[in-house]
Amino acid sequence: MVRFDRIGLRYSQAGGRYGPEVLHDLNFALPDGVFRWLLGPSGAGKTSVLRLMYLDVRPTRGRLDLLGTDVASARRGALPRLRRRIGVVFQDFRLLPHLSTFDNVALPLRLAGRPEGQIRADVTEMLGWVGLGRKLGTRPLALAGGEQQRVAIARAVIARPSLLLADEPTGNLDDTQAERLMGLFKELNRLGTTVVVATHNQTLVARHKAPALRLENGRLIGHE
Numbered sequence: 001m002v003r004f005d006r007i008g009l010r011y012s013q014a015g016g017r018y019g020p021e022v023l024h025d026l027n028f029a030l031p032d033g034v035f036r037w038l039l040g041p042s043g044a045g046k047t048s049v050l051r052l053m054y055l056d057v058r059p060t061r062g063r064l065d066l067l068g069t070d071v072a073s074a075r076r077g078a079l080p081r082l083r084r085r086i087g088v089v090f091q092d093f094r095l096l097p098h099l100s101t102f103d104n105v106a107l108p109l110r111l112a113g114r115p116e117g118q119i120r121a122d123v124t125e126m127l128g129w130v131g132l133g134r135k136l137g138t139r140p141l142a143l144a145g146g147e148q149q150r151v152a153i154a155r156a157v158i159a160r161p162s163l164l165l166a167d168e169p170t171g172n173l174d175d176t177q178a179e180r181l182m183g184l185f186k187e188l189n190r191l192g193t194t195v196v197v198a199t200h201n202q203t204l205v206a207r208h209k210a211p212a213l214r215l216e217n218g219r220l221i222g223h224e
């Protein structure tokens, strides 16, 4: 369960002051195992909502519950574990440039302490599935944009997160790749992962009917 209860967000600025509120009074709950689009024009607050959901920023007011944990009152030590149950596809990928494709995707499994033999099998299979079976040893900067995006997607889903968040994940993908990606997200969702996808891709949204959180100017204007 993810629950936003009258959440407001301001970003802190240089000098320790807070800027204007960019999210206002967000109220919604996502039961475990749902799929939600996160929609709204540029600047509406989609990335900010996702950042709250992966503990990158804290709400400046309201109460946020993530996977059964009240984030504000949780012990600091509990947050990294919680964070490891959340997979994120960043809009700008955030791959580690000094690591190979294989090692980037293996990272969440290594952090989770999985045995190296299982890691080898899982990562190889996943990278084959996203069409990067021949790029295991390549570093991110030697990959095309769409390839980097697929590495980022593989890394986000490899450890079967409880919550998967994706910020404009099809931005650099062609139509076929975007459809494959949706297939992967839906499969994970079928297996129990809660999935939230922020997108501008109207074709994708029209093709894959699912309830949406709609934002405008930092407010939730629809949640069906």
Ligand SMILES: Nc1ncnc2c1ncn2[C@@H]1O[C@H](COP(=O)(O)OP(=O)(O)O)[C@@H](O)[C@H]1O
Residues within 6 Å of the ligand: 011, 019, 022, 040, 041, 042, 043, 044, 045, 046, 047, 048, 049
């Ligand atoms: N790090 C930041 N510091 C200050 N303001 C920010 C920051 N990130 C986003 N904003 C502001 O918050 C609002 C929502 O932005 P964002 O969440 O990125 O929207 P979206 O992803 O829907 O385009 C915008 O007005 C944006 O300028």
Ligand SMILES: [Mg+2]
Residues within 6 Å of the ligand: 046, 047, 048, 167
């Ligand atoms: Mg954004």
